[in-house]
Each structure stands twice: as C-alpha cells, then as structure tokens.
Amino acid sequence: MTTAAAPLTAAEKAHSRGPRQNVMSRAAAMLVMGVFTLYFLTPIWWLLVTSTKTGSEITGSAALWFTPNSISTFFTNLTGLFQYQDGLFVKWLVNSALYAGAGALLGTIIAAMCGYALAKYEFKGREAIFNVVLSGVLVPATALALPLFLIFSEVNLTNTYWAVFLPSLVSPFGVYLARIYAAASVPGELLEAARLDGSGEVRTFFTVSTRLMAPALVTIFLFQFVAIWNNFFLPLIMLRDQALFPVTLGLYAWNSQISQIPELRTYVIIGALVSIVPLIIAFLGLQRFWSSGLGAGSVK
C-alpha cells in the first residue's frame, strides 16, 4: 500500500523490475500483517488453551498447547464457573449485556440526534457547542469517574444500576462522527423535500435521515458497546454490591482474591474467555451492515 506513494520517477526507473518489486513489497506487507496478527491472537490462543486446564496444569504443562483431557476439563471449568457462588457470573454477564446493550443503543440515538442537529440546523452558538463536545473527546473517561461519583453521591444514586448506565449514554466521539457523516450523507434538498411533503422534523429524522446515516450509527453503536462492555474504572468506583457488577469488575474482584482462594484462578481465566464472546458476536453480526454501508457511500 505504501508503495503507491512512491515518486513517479522512481517507479518509471524501476519499470523493468516492477513485478518483482511488487511481489517483494507484497510479501513484506504480508509479513508485517502476519506478525501483528500473531501478536494480537497469541494472548487469545493462550486464553483458550489455558481455559482447558486444571489449576495445577496451568503451571505444570506446556503453556500454548492442550493436555490430553482438555475437552472434559474445559466443560468442568465452564460448569464450575457458572455454578460458583450461585451463578454470580451469569448475573455479571446479564449486567454487562444490559449496561452495554441498552447504553449503546440509547447512546447511539442521542449521539445521532445531536450530531444531526449540529450538521443540519443553523443556529447561534452551533460551532461553540460542537467545539465543547469535541473537547470532550480529549478528556479520558477515567478522569471523570471521581467527579461523577461525587455528583452521584449528592443525589444518592451511587451503587445503583443508574450510576453506571447514565454516564455510559454520553459519547462525544459519537456526536462528532454523526455530525461529519450527516453533513456528508444527508442532502439538504432531501430534507427540503420532506418538509414540503409535510413531514415533521422528528419524523424526517427517524424515517429518512437515520437510514442514510446507518453505517455511521452502526459504527457508533459498536464503539459504544465495546467501550461500555470494557468499562472498568467507573463501575469500580460506583458499585459496592456484587450483584450489580459488570463482568469486567467481577473478574477483577475474583482475580484480586486468588491468593486466598486458589481455585478462582481457573474461573478468572475461563470467565475472561467467556466475557469476550459477546464482543465477537457483536462484531461479526454487525460487520455486514457496516461494510455494505461504507460500500454504498463510495458508489455515490
């Protein structure tokens, strides 16, 4: 890919060696990609392999390969995980799904409306508002956790479902993306036409504009979903009741108790494996909309 940017003269000079260089650069690109794939997949491979081992096998056998009774151990670990402390892990999974699913859905709608309004309506202070929202992208979520805790304490909402859910609805990056995409993909003439046909602004937004913005919305949803699913610091600060924990915090709490209860080690490992499955499903399931949407944009 990078060779495309090579100066023209160099390309002309190398004309006779062209195909060979092409193969070389392709091989180099594949090599780089291969290394990165390996780099990203090895930990997941380790996780998969280790989740098929008993506590003593984790240290006592080859790190990256299975043991003879891997399959049965895997299922023993899995049932153990789901039964430990009366199925607490299942509760955590449900919590995570609620926080991430509902949070991402509502968050996407809010971000879409906000970005759309900023792109399509002229009003005083529009740029100022956009800049303030944009500056929110620069503030890391962890830096906001403590002030949020103090604010939620004032209204007695800490240690509740809302303490994690409400802050998750806000996505400055989503607003930014929605605005850029709405500006590019929703033609003003179309909105004019809708108005002439007597459609209200809200109705136009939901029936016409959201469809045009669909690829951006899927992207925002995925980003939000992953961000909330992986969110750790906010729940750590806000929640005390184990029954409200998302799966990240729950696994962390277990992990910190390994020295007291060694059997938790296997549960933490297989729990981590189980906890990434919904993310993989979300990506694979939504990927279709994503790529088809991007393709549709390019034809235009």
Next chain:
Amino acid sequence: MRKHHGKTTAAVVMVSALALAGCSGGSNTAGAPGAAACEPSTEPVELTYTAWVPGMDKVVELWNEENPDIQVTVQSGPNGNAGTYRNFFNQLQAGNAPDLGQIEYDALPNFRVQDGLENIAACEGIAEASDQFIDWTWNQVTFGEEDAVYAIPQDSGPMALFYRADLFEQAGIEVPTTWEEYATAAGQIREEGGYIHNFQRADVNWFAGLVWQAGGQWFSNEEDGWSVNLTGEESMQVAEYWQGLLEDDLVSTLPSFSDEWNASISEGDQWTWVSAVWGTRHLQSAAPDSAGKWAVAPMPQWSEDQSAASNWGGSTTAVLKGSDHPYEASQFALWLNTDPEALALANELGGLYPAATSGADLAAFSGKSEFFGGQAVYDVFAEATQNVDPEFTWGPTMTQTYTDVSDGFGQAIAGESTLMEALRRGEQQTIESLKAQSIPVVE
C-alpha cells in the same frame, strides 16, 4: 473567542467540583472528636459491611438470624489495595461510606490520619474486650491513644519457617534455628541444586515482618508527629543479611505468588519459606504433589537464646466515620471476631486465623495435618503468636512506602543497587510523601 469559551466552562466545572468537595468535607468533620457517647438505637437498624474475605456473607447470615433488629448486608469487592481502600476514601469524602469496612493492619494508620475511623471505645463492651485479643493486634487498633478503639482485630498472620523435611533429611542438613545456621544451610542447599528461599521484591510487608522479628521499628507515632526510620540498626541488619544471600546467588528471585514461583515450589527447588500461617493453604494449592513432605518450625533467630516471631498480614473490622449506628456496628464487629461459631466459619470459608486469643482453640487448629507429615502445625503458629513484639507500628502511607521500597528491591535484585540503598531511598520518599500530605514528621 472560542478559546475563551472553553476556559469559562472549565472554570465552572472546577468551581462546582470544589463546592462539592467543600460540602461533603464539612459534613464529615461535624462529628465530635474523641470517644463520644455511644447509644443504642431505639429502632431496627440496617448496617452495610464491605469486606473481601470469601464466605463472609455466610458468616453474617448467622448474625442476621440471631439479631432481627440489626440486619447486616455484606458487600464484597476487590481486596483493599486493589481498589476497596480507594473507594472507602471516596465514599468517606462523599459521606456515603459503609458502616463497617475490612481494613488491614498496615492500612489502618492511613485511615486514622485521614480521620476515616469512628472511635468506638465508649460503646458497650468494646474497651473491655482488649484482653480477648492477641496483645499486638489490640495495640494496632488503639494507636496507643487513651480512650480509643478504632477497629476490632479480625485475623492475624503469625510467621514461622516452612521447610521440606524430606529434602533436608536426604541431604543430611540440620534444620536451621538461627539466621546464621540458615545462611550456612543456604550454601549447602545451593550445592544440592536448590534454593533455600525466594526473595520477593514485591512483598515489602514480608520484609517488614523480618525487621519486626529483629526488634526494629519503621514508624512511631510521637506527640509532635510521625518518625520514620527504615534504616535503623535492625533494618540494616536484615537488609545486609539478605543482600549477602542475593549476591552469593543463594536465593531465587522469582515474582511472588507467580506461576513460576508455584512451579518452582512444585518441582522441589524451594526448600524453605519463611511465611505466615496462611502459607499452609497456599502451599497446599500451589504444590499439591508435595503433600506429606513439608514441616513447620519456628522462625530462625538472630541469637540462640531468643524466640522472637513475627506477623505477616491480617485485617481489622473498622467502623467507618459517618456511620449512623456506631453502637450496633461495634457490637456486630465484636461478635464477628470473638464468637466461636463465627470464627470457625470464617476460618473454614475464608481461611482466617483469628486475632481473638480463643481462636487458637478452634477445632480446625487442633488436629494433625497430613500435608505436613502428621505434624500439629498450628501449635507452632499459636506459639509464634505469643512471641510477636506488640509495639510494632505501621505508617500512614504504607502503599507508597511499599511501592518505593519495592522499586529499590527490584534494582537490588538486578544488581544495580542494594537492599540497604532501597531502604534509605524508601525512607526519604516516605518522609517527602508525609510532608506532601501535611502530616507532621519528626526528623
């Protein structure tokens, strides 16, 4: 113009944050200092208790059945240094901390200095309970103040020497009773291909335990402030001793409680472990194959006529500042840590070794342990408990001290520095950290 806009917003946020902090700070300090009156409530009470001991919810169920008017809810989370202490401090500032919290001995001074603990000395039966607990643990919760009890001791970690009886016998090496003999044995064991011990850079509290045994004091809380002394005679003696073992490659330097270390124990490369009573559980899970080969002896001594022991770990149950029901909370805390049934269950489910003197009589500690070749190991620990110097004091910024000393230990292990230098620097950084928090320091 735009820039200006951004600045105003930032300023508004700052001001409101300050206002918030101001409000909650005010409500916290409103409570009267010292041992105020401690009256029971006339109505049914609900208490919250945050702890990370496994199975604590089951123990509390016992209490809830017997005390319908004082219902306790247990909330469990990550262990103290992994986030729960941080949360306590946030909650204390916001005024919504739980009534009771689990706090380890080495973190208790931090909460005392930040005024996070309720003085329950005036509550019924609390001050009188002092003789029900191991001496040193009670000193930890009073801070040597008059009319003061800031927490109820929960568990302790008396230290002893775990050793591989089979390996010592095969090699014909005497089990060391002094540190001098221990160093000699270290050389002999190295020739056999093993290591006498693992030096853990991260476990500074383990090292502090060795200093404690030697009679050293890292901190003392004097009238005009805290004095910090990580470089006293005894500390240096312990540091030089282990520095010697490190330099001669007589100890391994695996990360503590890591898989590598566990594997090394399983494979029989670790011949001894100077550790606390909870080490019994750790060895059984880390090296189940070595069952029957271990034994426990008292810690090696600095001179032959001594029998000093030490302590590693342990927690208290503290009533946190701002609790609406200190009376009921204190009664629960006392029951939790003295009632034989509660102690037995907490030991069974959570592995706690009680700080109450009656705890040594629990059935769980009376039998012989097969893992330790039929030895009655808990007798050794019960005796060690009696030999712990009651005067040892933890400092108010132990997390920072641990981190700084641990960094120095890491350099010493890498051969770039020494353990003595690590302590010197740790002392300096601790003093700076205390000053930065406006805690008076006596130098």
